[in-house]
Amino acid sequence: MNYWLVKSEPDEYGFSDLQAExxxxxxxxxxxxxxxxxxxxxxxxxxxxxxxxxxxxxxxICKVVREAYPDPTAEKGDWSAVxxxxxxxxxxxxxxxxxxxxxxxxxxxxxxxxxxxxxPVAEAEFREILKMGETEI
DNA sequence: GCCAACGTTGGC
DNA sequence: GCCAACGTTGGC
Numbered sequence: 001m002n003y004w005l006v007k008s009e010p011d012e013y014g015f016s017d018l019q020a021e022x023x024x025x026x027x028x029x030x031x032x033x034x035x036x037x038x039x040x041x042x043x044x045x046x047x048x049x050x051x052x053x054x055x056x057x058x059x060x061i062c063k064v065v066r067e068a069y070p071d072p073t074a075e076k077g078d079w080s081a082v083x084x085x086x087x088x089x090x091x092x093x094x095x096x097x098x099x100x101x102x103x104x105x106x107x108x109x110x111x112x113x114x115x116x117x118x119x120p121v122a123e124a125e126f127r128e129i130l131k132m133g134e135t136e137i
Numbered sequence: 138g139c140c141a142a143c144g145t146t147g148g149c
Numbered sequence: 150g151c152c153a154a155c156g157t158t159g160g161c
Contacts, residue, residue, distance in 0.1 A: 007159085031144075077160095096160080113144055115150055115158050139161085146155075 003126040004041060005048040005058070006084075006112060007117045015049045015060040019086040023099030027071045027081035034118035038080045039068040047084060047135065048129060050123060056096040056131055061088040061137060082086065104128050 006026060008014065018024045020085075029035050040046075044069060045064045051057055066083035087113075099105045109119040121129075130137060 009159090033144095056160075113143085114160065116142085117158080141160090144155105144157085146153100147156085148153090149151090 001123075002040070002042065002045045003047070003123060004023040004037065004064075005050055005102065005108075005119050005121050006048045007020075009053045009064070010051040010052070010055050010059075012057075014051060015062075015089060016077050016089070017123040018049065018062060018084060023065055023083050023085045025072075025081050027073045027079075028069070029081075029118060030074075030077075031115075031117060033116060037118040037120060038082050040120075041067060041082050043067055043080070046087070046090040046126065048126070049084075049086075052117075053091075058090060058099075058133065059093050061087040063087050073135060077105065082104055087137070088135065090130075091110060091134045092132070092134045094129050094132045098132060099129070102132070 041064045043064050047062045048058045049060045051059050053054050062084040065085045068082050070081040071081040073080040
């Protein structure tokens with residue numbers, strides 16, 4: 001089991017949109033590092049859903065229900081999409097500010113590499129964020 | 138809205 | 150193959 005974090009602007013597609021949809025396609029990634037992370041996702045992996053630009057917080061948990069397949073929105077190039085299903089929102093959303101203030105979370109790419117939109121999360125980091133979010137899985 | 142950080146593109 | 154210019158992301 002691996003853990004991940006994906007970013008989305010809630011104005012475009014927020015966690016509540018994924019909840020409403022049930023299963024959503026995670027497509028449109030056009031960054032090689034992010035794409036390679038998408039391809040490393042395995043069915044059943046848990047994914048933190050982060051709201052970028054607006055909100056700036058981890059809003060919910062979802063899981064991988066379909067592993068990487070060709071991104072239908074890519075007109076050219078070798079890009080991938082996965083399908084995610086909402087599991088549950090965090091009882092208490094965890095803000096970027098709180099993550100930056102937590103010494104246990106300083107190594108996260110979320111803190112270190114601002115622009116990466118799909119990134120791995122260590123199990124201990126995942127558990128820490130759930131704890132901060134007062135949520136059990 | 139601004140701008141820093143980073144990735145990509147393209148001229149040489 | 151280098152690197153300057155440009156575009157995009159995303160925090161502030």
